[in-house]
Amino acid sequence: MEIERKIAVVTGAARGIGRATAVALAEAGARAVVLLDLRAELAGETADLVRAEGAEPLALDTDVSDLASLRSSLDETARRFGALHILHNNAAIGEGATDWPEVPAERAGAIVDVNLRGVILGTRLALDPMKRSGGGAIVNTASGAAFAPLPPQAVYAATKAGVVHFTKSCASLVQSHGVRVSCICPGLVDTEMVRESGPEGRPAPWLQSVIDAVQLLTPRDIAHRVLELVRDPDGAGRVLSVENRARGTER
Numbered sequence: 499m500e501i502e503r504k505i506a507v508v509t510g511a512a513r514g515i516g517r518a519t520a521v522a523l524a525e526a527g528a529r530a531v532v533l534l535d536l537r538a539e540l541a542g543e544t545a546d547l548v549r550a551e552g553a554e555p556l557a558l559d560t561d562v563s564d565l566a567s568l569r570s571s572l573d574e575t576a577r578r579f580g581a582l583h584i585l586h587n588n589a590a591i592g593e594g595a596t597d598w599p600e601v602p603a604e605r606a607g608a609i610v611d612v613n614l615r616g617v618i619l620g621t622r623l624a625l626d627p628m629k630r631s632g633g634g635a636i637v638n639t640a641s642g643a644a645f646a647p648l649p650p651q652a653v654y655a656a657t658k659a660g661v662v663h664f665t666k667s668c669a670s671l672v673q674s675h676g677v678r679v680s681c682i683c684p685g686l687v688d689t690e691m692v693r694e695s696g697p698e699g700r701p702a703p704w705l706q707s708v709i710d711a712v713q714l715l716t717p718r719d720i721a722h723r724v725l726e727l728v729r730d731p732d733g734a735g736r737v738l739s740v741e742n743r744a745r746g747t748e749r
């Protein structure tokens with residue numbers, strides 16, 4: 499799908515990869531980029547960046563794990579702009595500073611609710627407005643963690659494996675609804691999620707050795723690959739891995 503003049507929604511758009519995708523969509527000519535996040539102030543900063551690239555921003559306080567909240571924001575998008583073409587289901591949380599299995603049960607449930615339930619609900623709610631808009635593209639953010647055991651972040655990794663499998667099962671929505679659902683699986687990206695993954699706002703100790711061994715990807719690297727998926731006419735069910743290069747192999 500071409501991006502020019504399209505109406506796009508990005509979840510988790512207040513910072514990190516979601517912010518980078520929102521800005522990249524604006525740069526690519528989207529008419530409007532709707533920013534869904536819990537962090538209103540930071541989402542306002544993303545809105546300024548989107549406006550500077552010539553697209554109309556709309557930041558809506560939204561909890562993607564809450565059906566009513568997500569429905570209200572997607573309804574507001576359709577009301578305001580009359581269409582919905584692109585959705586980046588990107589918001590997610592991890593175990594935080596407390597590794598599995600010490601992570602509190604409430605947090606474990608919240609990881610599933612945000613990372614997997616949020617993606618499923620977002621996809622479900624976007625299908626009908628996208629069909630009415632003549633078709634659409636949904637890109638889900640999974641993770642390289644979907645493919646290998648990750649003991650300290652077992653819940654996070656399980657949700658990401660779920661997102662990959664859900665995406666593959668959604669491939670047929672291109673026939674029924676004209677909506678191509680794909681997903682991106684980034685390696686380690688330089689965002690707050692990584693930088694503040696451990697105690698006292700520092701990287702988790704188990705993660706530090708990985709950070710030391712690889713070149714971190716940037717949010718902008720991932721945003722450009724998300725746009726590649728949006729544009730891919732054969733993207734239905736596609737799972738795109740973006741891997742880190744080892745340190746010392748800089749081009």
Ligand SMILES: NC(=O)c1ccc[n+]([C@@H]2O[C@H](COP(=O)([O-])OP(=O)(O)OC[C@H]3O[C@@H](n4cnc5c(N)ncnc54)[C@H](O)[C@@H]3O)[C@@H](O)[C@H]2O)c1
Pocket residue numbers: 509510511512513514515516534535536537560561562563588589590591612639640641642683684685686687688689690691692
């Ligand atoms: N950073 C990495 O190394 C990495 C690697 C692989 C995959 N990912 C995935 O990329 C995506 C973005 O990660 P990031 O590194 O930019 O993280 P981040 O923590 O910097 O940003 C995530 C955003 O999601 C928002 N969010 C959290 N819970 C929410 C909720 N319930 N409703 C709405 N918004 C909510 C946060 O406020 C934040 O703005 C996530 O899906 C993450 O799992 C990240």
